[in-house]
Amino acid sequence: MDIQEFVEKSIGNWRSQRSAHHLAFSHFEAVQSEIEILAIAEDDPEAIALCESYNIDPKLAVSPFRMSWEGQSDWEDSEAVKGTCVLIPIPDPENPNQGSLLRDRGYAEEMAAIGKYHFTDDGTFVLTTPYDRAAAEEKIWFVNPNVRCRVSLIKTSAGTGVVMASFSSEIRQTAKD
Amino acid sequence: MDIQEFVEKSIGNWRSQRSAHHLAFSHFEAVQSEIEILAIAEDDPEAIALCESYNIDPKLAVSPFRMSWEGQSDWEDSEAVKGTCVLIPIPDPENPNQGSLLRDRGYAEEMAAIGKYHFTDDGTFVLTTPYDRAAAEEKIWFVNPNVRCRVSLIKTSAGTGVVMASFSSEIRQTAKD
Numbered sequence: 001m002d003i004q005e006f007v008e009k010s011i012g013n014w015r016s017q018r019s020a021h022h023l024a025f026s027h028f029e030a031v032q033s034e035i036e037i038l039a040i041a042e043d044d045p046e047a048i049a050l051c052e053s054y055n056i057d058p059k060l061a062v063s064p065f066r067m068s069w070e071g072q073s074d075w076e077d078s079e080a081v082k083g084t085c086v087l088i089p090i091p092d093p094e095n096p097n098q099g100s101l102l103r104d105r106g107y108a109e110e111m112a113a114i115g116k117y118h119f120t121d122d123g124t125f126v127l128t129t130p131y132d133r134a135a136a137e138e139k140i141w142f143v144n145p146n147v148r149c150r151v152s153l154i155k156t157s158a159g160t161g162v163v164m165a166s167f168s169s170e171i172r173q174t175a176k177d
Numbered sequence: 178m179d180i181q182e183f184v185e186k187s188i189g190n191w192r193s194q195r196s197a198h199h200l201a202f203s204h205f206e207a208v209q210s211e212i213e214i215l216a217i218a219e220d221d222p223e224a225i226a227l228c229e230s231y232n233i234d235p236k237l238a239v240s241p242f243r244m245s246w247e248g249q250s251d252w253e254d255s256e257a258v259k260g261t262c263v264l265i266p267i268p269d270p271e272n273p274n275q276g277s278l279l280r281d282r283g284y285a286e287e288m289a290a291i292g293k294y295h296f297t298d299d300g301t302f303v304l305t306t307p308y309d310r311a312a313a314e315e316k317i318w319f320v321n322p323n324v325r326c327r328v329s330l331i332k333t334s335a336g337t338g339v340v341m342a343s344f345s346s347e348i349r350q351t352a353k354d
Binding site: 015017019021023026028030032120121122124126137143144147149151153155160162165167169171 | 192194196198200203205207209297298299301303314320321324326328330332337338339342344346348
C-alpha cells in the first residue's frame, strides 16, 4: 500500500458511525456523520498555498484531497459537527511507505498541522500528529473496498497517557442521482 | 512480539469501554465491563481437555489463560454481559509469529472455536475465527503497558460483508487490597 493507492480507495462518500471514549470519566459519545473525500488538483491554489506555508515544494505533493464532514453528536448541548480541510501527502523520497501529511486545520484541534504517516505490512495507514499540548495517533484500514475502520487516540504530549480513544466505522455510500 | 509476551502483557484486571456499531441499522451499543485475564498452568485439567478435544498435543500449548468479564450493556432489555473462557495459544512451530488459538467457547457465539492468529510488524495481534454462519476478525494492540485497544469485526462467512464492528478501550486497574 502506498499513499496514492490509499487516497484513491478513500475517494467517495462515506456514512460514518463514530464512538468516542473519554477515558478519564468513562463517557461514551456517539456521532453519526457523512464524510466526503474529494481528489483535488496538484496545482490547486489552496494546495500550493498550504505547501508554501510549510516551506515545502508543491511539486512533492502526491494525491492531495479535501475531506468534508457533517454530522450530529449525542453529546449534551453539542452543535452540529461540521468541517472541511485540505490534506496533502508528501511521501518520503527515499521510502514511499512513509511521509508527511499537511492539513490546513486539524480535526482534533482547529489549527493547521503536519503529521507523519507510514503504512504497516498489512496496509494500515498510521498517522501521528503533534499538537501544542497533545498528540494524535490515527490508524485507518480497509476491511473491504466499501468499509473503512479508523481508530484515533488523543494522547498527552509526552505520549504516554491516553485522554480519548475513538473508533469510526465508515461505509461507502453509492452515488445518488 | 510473540504470543508469550502478548499474554504476559495482558495478564491483569482491565476496565473496558466497548462500543458496538450494528452497521445495517446504524445502531450504537455501549458496554462497560470489568475483564480479568489470569494465567493458568499448562497442565491445568481444563487446558489439557480443551487441547485433546481438538486432537492437539497439550505439550504444544504456550501461555494458556482464562478470561472472565462482567458488564452492562445499554442495549434495550439486555441482560448483564458475563462470561468466562479458557484460551490456549498453539504457536506455529515453524513461525512463532503466528499460530492457532483454542477456546472453550467463543464470545461472538457461545460455542467452542479455533482461530488463527498472527502479529503484524507493529505488534498488533490479529485473530480470525470462522463460525458456522459468520467469521470474526479481531485486532488487539497495546498503546502503552496500561492501555489496550481491541477492534472486532463480525463478517458474513464469505468474509466480504461486515455485520458489526466494535471497539474496546481497556485500561489496566491497579491491584486492590
